[in-house]
Amino acid sequence: MRKVVVRLTELVAVLLIVSFGVFLMVALIPGDPAVAILGEGKPPEQYEELRQELGLNDPVVVRYFDWLGGAVTGDLGNSIMPPQSPVAERLLAAIPVSLQLAAMGLVIALVVAIPLALWSAARQGGLVDRIVGASMFGLLSIPSFLAGLLLIMVLVNDLGWFPRSQWVRVSDSLTGNLHHAILPAIVIALSEIALFTRILRNDLVVTLQEDFVLAARAKGQPPWRIMVGDALRPSSFSLVTLFGISTGRLIGSTVIVEYLFALPGMGSLIVSGAQTGNFPIVQGAVLVTAVIYVLVNSCVDLSYGFLDPRTRRVHA
Amino acid sequence: MFMPDPSRLRGTSLSRRRMALLGGGLVAGGVALVVLALTVASGAGTGLGLVAGTVLAYSGAVRLVWAARRRKVDLLPWLCLGWLVLLGVAALLAPWLPLPEGRNATVALTEPIYLEPLKYGDHPLGTNGAGLDLLSRAIFGARTSMVISMSAILVGITVGGLIGVVAGFYRKGVDRTIGILTNSVLAVPPLILLIALAAILDPGIRNMSFALALLTIPSMVRIGRANTIAFAQREFVLAARAMGASKARIILRELVPNVAMPLFSIAVVSISALIVAEASLSFLGLGIPQPEPTWGNMISEAQAGNTMEDQPFILIVPGLFLFMTVFSFNLLGEQAQRRWDPRSAKL
Numbered sequence: 001m002r003k004v005v006v007r008l009t010e011l012v013a014v015l016l017i018v019s020f021g022v023f024l025m026v027a028l029i030p031g032d033p034a035v036a037i038l039g040e041g042k043p044p045e046q047y048e049e050l051r052q053e054l055g056l057n058d059p060v061v062v063r064y065f066d067w068l069g070g071a072v073t074g075d076l077g078n079s080i081m082p083p084q085s086p087v088a089e090r091l092l093a094a095i096p097v098s099l100q101l102a103a104m105g106l107v108i109a110l111v112v113a114i115p116l117a118l119w120s121a122a123r124q125g126g127l128v129d130r131i132v133g134a135s136m137f138g139l140l141s142i143p144s145f146l147a148g149l150l151l152i153m154v155l156v157n158d159l160g161w162f163p164r165s166q167w168v169r170v171s172d173s174l175t176g177n178l179h180h181a182i183l184p185a186i187v188i189a190l191s192e193i194a195l196f197t198r199i200l201r202n203d204l205v206v207t208l209q210e211d212f213v214l215a216a217r218a219k220g221q222p223p224w225r226i227m228v229g230d231a232l233r234p235s236s237f238s239l240v241t242l243f244g245i246s247t248g249r250l251i252g253s254t255v256i257v258e259y260l261f262a263l264p265g266m267g268s269l270i271v272s273g274a275q276t277g278n279f280p281i282v283q284g285a286v287l288v289t290a291v292i293y294v295l296v297n298s299c300v301d302l303s304y305g306f307l308d309p310r311t312r313r314v315h316a
Numbered sequence: 317m318f319m320p321d322p323s324r325l326r327g328t329s330l331s332r333r334r335m336a337l338l339g340g341g342l343v344a345g346g347v348a349l350v351v352l353a354l355t356v357a358s359g360a361g362t363g364l365g366l367v368a369g370t371v372l373a374y375s376g377a378v379r380l381v382w383a384a385r386r387r388k389v390d391l392l393p394w395l396c397l398g399w400l401v402l403l404g405v406a407a408l409l410a411p412w413l414p415l416p417e418g419r420n421a422t423v424a425l426t427e428p429i430y431l432e433p434l435k436y437g438d439h440p441l442g443t444n445g446a447g448l449d450l451l452s453r454a455i456f457g458a459r460t461s462m463v464i465s466m467s468a469i470l471v472g473i474t475v476g477g478l479i480g481v482v483a484g485f486y487r488k489g490v491d492r493t494i495g496i497l498t499n500s501v502l503a504v505p506p507l508i509l510l511i512a513l514a515a516i517l518d519p520g521i522r523n524m525s526f527a528l529a530l531l532t533i534p535s536m537v538r539i540g541r542a543n544t545i546a547f548a549q550r551e552f553v554l555a556a557r558a559m560g561a562s563k564a565r566i567i568l569r570e571l572v573p574n575v576a577m578p579l580f581s582i583a584v585v586s587i588s589a590l591i592v593a594e595a596s597l598s599f600l601g602l603g604i605p606q607p608e609p610t611w612g613n614m615i616s617e618a619q620a621g622n623t624m625e626d627q628p629f630i631l632i633v634p635g636l637f638l639f640m641t642v643f644s645f646n647l648l649g650e651q652a653q654r655r656w657d658p659r660s661a662k663l
Binding site: 010013014015017018021022025026028029137138140141142143144145146149150152153154157247248249251252255256259270271273274275277279282285286289290293294 | 363495496497499500503504505506507508509511512514515516588592595596599600601602612615618619624625628631635638639642643646647
């Protein structure tokens with residue numbers, strides 16, 4: 001119980017530091033936001049009025065808590081580029097797109113990686129194992145933007161199987177949505193497939209040498225049942241740790257893919273915000289992704305106890 | 317009764333001569349396939365032919381070496397090392413190499429645009445939409461990429477490693493504070509952090525290195541800390557303490573040299589991640605800006621209009637450079653880790 005309290009205070013401390021960093025990132029930018037909003041050549045009183053209104057004359061700490069208070073209640077300021085809509089509104093419209101892409105990518109990665117890992121672990125050192133191992137290592141060395149462009153070149157331009165750069169909302173048409181989302185999701189899945197397969201295969205190979213697997217073999221269970229029923233769960237331990245680490249990569253490749261396919265998600269928002277200097281958008285998007293990321297990793301920590309009962313008893 | 321036949325090779329039933337013949341045949345077939353792919357085939361056929369030809373030629377080369385050295389040798393690490401050395405030397409000497417213009421579009425005004433690779437002697441890898449030489453651009457891109465990632469990793473190792481050693485040596489409050497700070501940096505996904513930094517910093521080699529260094533510091537802190545905790549309990553540290561060595565001396569003379577080795581093996585693996593990160597940022601238009609070439613902004617040239625359909629090599633040439641470099645660093649990094657830091661080799 002005490003451990004949980006310590007972890008929670010640490011979590012809060014991390015979130016506070018991150019939000020302060022995100023706030024400072026924009027607060028310390030050289031240049032006057034009032035000039036940026038109004039444009040140059042207005043009377044000085046007008047700038048002063050806006051500065052007063054935006055609270056730019058207050059000390060940094062006061063401004064931080066003002067901003068944080070707003071952020072917690074869902075007010076992340078307004079976009080300084082047209083359309084000058086609230087940042088929170090833009091983010092809310094973009095989040096479902098990114099979540100859908102990342103989730104689809106993850107599901108595709110698991111659906112491909114788990115059978116591949118089971119297959120190559122069962123035939124350790126065999127031809128399948130070596131081919132899968134080599135191609136996964138190669139796949140790991142292809143950055144997602146390169147893989148995405150190559151797939152676009154072949155599957156979209158040459159073969160015409162998939163559309164490019166359009167997005168259909170689920171509410172408009174489910175099949176249309178899937179048709180447009182599947183290729184981006186595959187691109188996101190590619191590097192995750194490589195990582196998941198390698199890690200899970202290595203863990204399975206270790207697990208298969210344990211006594212309980214020998215016992216299952218001695219009982220005469222069929223090989224596939226040993227693989228799926230006995231070996232998979234203890235081996236998925238590091239896969240879950242990895243899931244926590246790879247969330248960061250997942251978010252990264254989602255950003256790249258959204259930019260590549262011009263999909264209206266968080267990634268496109270943050271990249272175009274960074275390109276045009278639309279800092280409130282960047283600020284809001286970074287804050288939201290960081291919070292999501294931290295929470296996912298905390299959930300991963302909690303799931304250890306569920307997957308491996310041995311960790312439940314340890315009270316460090 | 318079993319007598320090994322001296323003319324046979326270990327690990328196979330083939331004789332040396334037959335293995336050499338098989339190897340030679342595979343190499344010839346592979347090279348032929350590559351040549352065919354480059355001259356006759358088009359579109360996806362070229363790519364398939366290239367990949368299949370390279371794999372064939374490689375497996376043939378393995379067999380040739382097997383026959384010559386009488387045992388199986390893993391050629392791939394040597395090939396990777398060779399590529400990195402070649403690229404490194406070319407990048408280092410780039411300003412003095414007799415390369416055609418690759419950066420200044422006004423100088424290349426009279427050069428033909430979109431020349432295909434491997435067909436013209438004075439532009440071995442072709443030219444881009446502004447008539448700039450792709451080989452020259454790729455080598456200058458390697459230069460930028462290497463300078464940025466190497467300096468980032470050096471800063472990361474030094475700063476992160478030292479912070480980690482301090483955290484592991486003092487423990488308690490210092491350790492906890494450093495832990496929370498590193499967790500805060502790790503709390504922002506790497507690419508998002510880079511984009512945010514790129515949004516506020518002026519793009520340039522120094523700022524890019526700084527942003528990437530910030531990215532590597534947390535993992536260096538963690539590894540430095542874990543290794544310090546392990547080493548601090550060893551006898552030689554106790555002996556140094558008993559002799560009355562100061563804390564600074566124990567840290568610098570006893571702990572740092574021991575922690576350095578695992579840090580370096582992590583560094584080799586991290587370089588490839590940094591190269592990818594730098595390329596991604598350039599690709600998004602947030603890294604080193606044109607006309608200065610980087611692999612990322614060269615690849616992003618392929619996105620304009622119908623370039624990918626009409627001139628796929630604009631994407632393929634820098635893509636191959638990027639892939640081969642990242643692959644080489646990954647492979648060598650994995651080997652380095654297996655040799656010097658077996659505990660963390662699993663991830």
